[in-house]
Amino acid sequence: MNIMENSPFLASIMKQSALCGELKYDLSCELYRMSTFSTFPVNMPVSERSLARAGFYYTGVQDKVKCFSCGLILDNWQPGDNAMEKHKQLYPSCSFVQNMLSINNLGLSSRSAFSPMVANSLSPSLHSITLSPSLEQVGYFSGSFSSFPQDPITTRAVDDLSFLRPKLHNPSMSTEDARVRTFNSWPLAFLSPTDLAKAGLYYLGTADKVACFSCGGQLSNWEPKDNAMSEHRRHFPNCSFVKNLTRDQPSFNVSNVSMQTHEARVKTFINWPTRIPVQPEQLADAGFYYVGRNDDVKCFCCDGGLRCWESGDDPWVEHAKWFPRCEYLLRVKGEEFVSQIQARFPHLLEQLLSTSDTPVDENIDPPIIRFEPGESHSEDAIMMNTPVVKAALEMGFSRRLIKQTVQSKILATGENYKTVNDLVSDLLTAEDEKREEEKEREFEEVASDDLSLIRKNRMALFQRLTCVLPILGSLLSAEVITELEHDVIKQKTQTPLQARELIDTVLVKGNEAASIFRNCLRDCDPVLYKDLFVEKNIKYVPTEDVSGLPMEEQLRRLQEERTCKVCMDKEVSIVFIPCGHLVVCKECAPSLRKCPICRGTIKGTVRTFLS
Structure with a gap:
């Protein structure tokens, strides 16, 4: 039977993607199989995730699924059915099933579509699986009922069971040297036997299986980004070897x-x-x-x-x-x-440094870090190639917003959207949240034209502002700044440094400070006042190019003789991510959600350690 000819649904999916030729026969990919369930009947007693994991994809007909490897077709699913158990019992010679069984009691199928980075977010374990009986039972095959005994092996990633395995303890492998010697025929070049041995693991001689000498826990299916100790600790946190290592004092300096x-x-x-x-x-x-x-x-x-x-x-x-x-x-x-x-x-640090003193365009949103899940191009295409997603695209929703929403859905539930209504509902919520953020930013930026102009022309004002003291005095008289803040700025030995501190202080203080700044500037520097507030045409002239200097020297220049713009006491020491502004001390930084200079959302902080 040609499943492509008999399933218009699958045929349409195959034709819709520009990557059709690349993805057409990739049913061995679990994520691809999962994507075929977008129109799977709702409220079924088995989840599309468990079906995809068991090697099945949806045919588009009622609740009928088919194994990509052996061609087994199953339908008429009932409460308690277990897709993998039925697969094993009805077609035990299937190469996919055999591969699952050959992994013994450990390791997830190598056909899993998720990279370690994504899979770690989906479940607490990648390499180990439960040894307890499955909660699901077997049931129907092509409409005919058959009852089979339960098999304890499943493909679910679950909890640490090291505390149940005292009999597997291997004292002969208690030394690192003994463990290293077991790796003579170790097949993986990207994972060092030394690192594995240091993590308490020795080689079992089969595939890439290793075991802990202490708890007996076994790990396999290693991937290039895996770290031996991290995986050991993650899957078997109750292991006494892991616990003892954790208690040891680190040999490096720590902040806390x-x-x-x-x-x-x-x-x-x-x-x-x-x-x-x-x-x-x-x-x-x-x-x-x-x-x-x-x-x-x-x-x-x-x-x-x-x-x-x-x-x-x-x-x-x-x-x-x-x-x-x-x-x-x-x-x-x-x-x-x-x-x-x-x-x-x-060049992240260089980008931060170059951003920190770049004139800010009030019409451009501050850069926002996107922490991408790390999916490959082909997986993105699969994820975005379902009828539900295409329907949302046709409604006019932005592709970027849809992609972010679908990614969040898959990572949170393991499943793509099955109905257009569900996706549209989440998209509307995401749009509302985005509009609220834009309104908040608009309020902050437009509430005061004076403040907005000062922020936009901050770097140019650093160069041209000379009448610092009169403005400083007016701010003090109006009690917008304290005497301490007044004295800190006044004590700067150079006018450019005073101007820099004054401008940043005005930006932090807000609308009232900006209004006083405007009125004072009109009296003490009419030319600059006209350029800034009337003509709105003030130019920043780049001076020395510091981009070629070492990063430490660039940071040192940013930090030189600059005090925290919040407390006006301690030295600045925190660089905001992603805008790169260095304007506050480590004590004041935690209370801020937005940068006081550019009003960009603070995604993270980098503390500078300079002598």
Whole structure:
């Protein structure tokens, strides 16, 4: 039977994509199989996710599915049915089923469409599976009832079972040297036997299976981005070897000693907002602890801060992206992992530095970091090639918004949208949220034309403003600034430094300060007043090009003789991500959600450590 000819639904899907030739026969891809279930009948007793995982794709006819490998067709699903169990019992010689069984009791099918980065967000485990009996039962085959015994093997990724395996303890492998010697025929070049042995693992001699000498936990199906110790700790946190290593004091300097253990960091997430799509365990594993505000986290080692987490974010990737020199990161994930991430996002620090002193165009939204889930081009095409998505595109919704919404749906539930109504509902919600953000920004930017003009021409004012003291005095008289703030600016030895501090202070103080600035400037510098507020034509003339200087020197110049614009006391030390402005100290930064200079959303912070 030609399934393509008998299923207009599948045939239409194959023809709709520009990548049709590339994707046409990719039914071995789990994500592709899942995408065929977009019109699967609702309220079925089995989920499309379990069907796709069991090797089936939807034929488009009633509830009939077919195995991509052996061609087995199943339908008439009933409550309690287990797709994989039925597959194994009815066609045990299927190569897909055989492959699943050959993985023993560990490891997910190598046909899984999800990369480690995405899969980690979907489930607590990739390499290990439950040994407990399945909760689902077998049932019907092509309309005929058949009852089969239950098999304890499933493909679900589940909890750590190391505490159940004391009999598997192998004292002969208790030394690292003994474990290293087992890797003589190790097949993987990208994962070092030394790293595996240090993580308490020894080679079992089959495929890429390794086991822990202490808890007996087994791991397999390694991928290039995996880290031996991280996987061991993630899948078997109750392992005594892992726990003892976690208790050890790190041999590198840390910013927050009290947060250096995984257990201590996890405890900080007791009030972690449930709406945040990134799990505390993932964040703690990557070295982050919760600071108790919104979704702000910091690394115990490098003190790097991140916030505004979204679906698909991988804490390790973001750690390596923004804080590549963190010693904890390098120790756990290795230099190769960090280098790979940095290669994907080159010159981030240079971009921040170049952004921080670039004139701000009030008509351009501040840059917003998009933490992409890391799906490949072909997977994106599959995800966006369902009838439901195409219907939303035809309604006029932006492709970018649809893609973000669909990604969030898949990462949160493991399934794509099945109805246009569900997708449209979420798209409308996303549009409402976007409009609210735009209204908030519009209010902040347009509430005062004076403030908006000052912000837009900030860099040019640094160069041209000379009558600093009269304006400073007026701000003090109006009690817009304190005597301390007045004195800090006045004590600057050079007029350009005074001008810089004054302008940034006006931007922080807001509309009243901007109004006083305008009135004073009209009296003390009529020419500049006319250019700025009447002609609205003031030009910034680039001076010395510092882009060729070392990054440390660029930061040093930014930091030189500059005080925090919030407390006007301590030195600035926090660079905002992604706008790159360096205007506040580490004590004042946590209370800010938007940069006081450009009003861009603060996605993270980088602390500068300069002598």
